[in-house]
Amino acid sequence: MNDIKRLDVPKWGLSMEEGTVTKWLIEVGDRFEEGQEIVELETSKITNVLEAPFASVLRRIVAEPGVTLPVGGLIGLCAQPSVRDEQVEAFLAGLDAFPDMPPGSALMALDKQTALNASSNSEPKPSDRAGVNVPTGFGGWRADADVLATAHARSYAERFDIDLAKVIGTGRRGRVSVDDVRTAIASAGGVAPAFGKSRVDVSHPLLPNASLRATPSARKLADEAGVSLAAIAASSGERIVRGDVERAVAVRSVAREAPEKGREPSRIVPLTNIRRTIAKRLQQSKQTAPHYRVAMNVEIDGLLSLRKAINAGGARVTVNDFLIKASSLALVGVPEVNVQFDGEVVAGFEHADIAVAVSTDAGLIAPILRSVDLMGLVDISRAVRDLSTRARAGRLRADEIEGGTFSISNLGMFGVSHFDAIINPPQVAILAVGRAEERVLPGTNGPRTASVLTLTLSSDHRVIDGATAAEFLSELRAYLETPGLMLS
């Protein structure tokens, strides 16, 4: 058994495209049995453990925790102790020489000899992917390198495995730009494509344009458009001219827009940091906190007329402001809900800090109003307007979005009648508010109409039981239906 075996990212579901290694459960040198749990992987939906598809010894970890690879991507190499370390390394080097070889099967075995042959046949190229040639001195992307660089330069360097520390930055305070990286690579005799544009060309190799005959203008245009000169035929004479490149660019864009290729995404937008954080938090919440929902209808005619009276004096109190105030009082009244939970301890608070969901162009953000139970309605309305305006302008301070004991999400203005919300940890409950609707209700003297609002409370069952949630909602309803209580 001298085989070297691959451990690859498995395909756990139809929609699974990639996996991130979160934790290795065994170390290099450990022997493992078939079916043993060896590594934790996270997908866009779940975190799961990979069970060993065979018995062997882990010899080399290729993907450290935090590394994301497509399905079929190599995460480790295994072999019996009789296989020497050098052979494992040579196997790995052989794979590097043919980066497109691996996928297709979740598990793939090559015998040692094939691997060694592959390794010796390939010329030593530090980094050679799709026509990119990074000179030896510049190789080696390090995510943790302490280099001031633009976000584009970072992603560029990561993609082409370039060590940013080797590049001299020309930006403000020595910041490294994509141009700096390309200049450094080019001056060392390497080839690096234009940033961004080359994404569309990964399907056909981008060969070093320098070796082809083309006019300077054609060369510049091709470079800017991210088109490989090798894929362009010179229409007249020996040199590729500007018109040749323009035609190639035109053909390419027509091809890309053709409906036959409609399966391709029309746009690819990487997640912003705020969106990434939102995604991560909500995912964690939904996965770890056992959500359940309790809903209650509330009649708000009295509240609406009180609001009208208050606003006649120049205030602009909204129904949502009443909800915030009423929730704060209910939280103080039912302190079991006014808590934070970290999975171990329940922390209770004297005052209610309520997060108010605000939708911004950058995504949902929930700035927090502190000690709302101590604030008056008009102050609440001012504070909410201030926080939401500054949230949209991206000017909230870090301390304004941390913590809180409760959240309110209101989609009433979008015409939503009722909905469920996901708890924002470490909080344990969130109130989802729909639109106030005029409804016909049975009354003692025949049918009557009332403005009815549906409130849905999502609670974390680890901390809040159904009866407590119901008690909280009843308390909340009492304040909303007898709003004078809020003013006392």
Add this chain to the structure above:
Amino acid sequence: MTERFDLVVIGGGPGGYVAAIRSAQLGLRTALVERKHLGGICLNWGCIPTKAMLHGAQVAHALKTAGHFGFELGPVQFDIAKLVGHSRAVANGLAGGVEFLLEKNGVCVFDGEAKLARDGLVNVALNSGENLMLEAEHIILATGARPRTLPGLQPDGERIWTYFEAMVPEALPESLLVIGSGAIGSEFASLYSDLGSKVTLVEVADRVLPAEDVDVSAFVEKSFRKRGIDVRTRVKVQSASVGSDGIVCDLISEVDRVETLIVDRVILAVGVTANIESLGLEELGVAVDSGFIRTDEWGRTSVDGIYAIGDVAGAPCLAHKASHQGVACVERLAGVPGAHSVVHENVPACTYCRPQVASLGMTEAHARQRGFDVRVGRFSLKHNGKALATGEAEGFVKVIFDHRSGELLGAHMVGPEVTEMLQGFGVAQSLEVTAEEFSRTMFSHPTVSEAMHEAVLDSLGRALHQ
């Protein structure tokens, strides 16, 4: 259909459009409603087109004094329509520029008339005839002002003018009565006098340019008289009626002496009145003080979420004040660190009559009245080489410093292009420069600005050239 915005600005003048641009820059969803002209009065009927007309007056003056520099000119023809054409072309070009800027910054512009409704709603009657509802977290009122009228003195759009008609004359009036000698009245008096009209300037106060320092008023009045402008102070115009051979105007002096004047045209320049009607202010309870919307230093009105900037929020009714208030109001809303509000006393003011007038801060009388231990410095342009060389040595610079802190309390200037020079004092004041530091600043020679340096030296008792 209701469109939601973080900020809706009502009025597209220098206050409103600047506020909207800043708001959009800060990432707020911003709409602007303008009923007529982007750029407002300033750009379409005020600051800019008058400057175009006044440049014509400057050319007329240059032609008149050409002989002094050796040019003997024959009879000169003047076609006022061409000057008006130039003025309109400049205004229209800039209005297009404002539209471009708003679009570039992503501001939604609605052409129509806005009215406030409850709960942050704004009803817009679009000029196209449709109706639109906008919903806004914040609303800035920047609706500006319009010429004030007096009882018995109703502009008729033909012979009794406001600045609108005075900006687009079809012919040069032979004789003209200008009522009111503030910035607008003084500019028109100067303009039409230079173009060749016989001008009478009437002021109810005891001096022309009554908001300026007394030395400025006295100097300009003397200069106006020398040029042949008939200046009457402490005089009221009781009535103006259109008669067969002109407009018959009854002037009353303080001692009740009545004089009748017959003129071709009358310009009413007795201040402005805020555009607060039909905005729905009363229904919402937005407080108004003597015709202007009451605000605090950040433009907040008495109603939450409603703000007012510029002329509609009160004097001084100047474009640059409106723009600064707009920026201050928006930056405060968006939580920009270091946002600063407008200090009314530091608003610079310029009048583009001949000679020009430029000032900022307190007048000497005001500073003394406030109890400051003042040090005043003066310098006459008669001692300034550059002013003499260009034949425009008419004017002076006056500075007022607080002796205790060394702070610049006020600066007042009369003379050629002093409106361009004033910014030097503005920078000094905003940086809290003292007279000593100012005196150490090197002014290049020869410039009219050297008079600023000399005036400061004079306040320290160290003037070199007088």
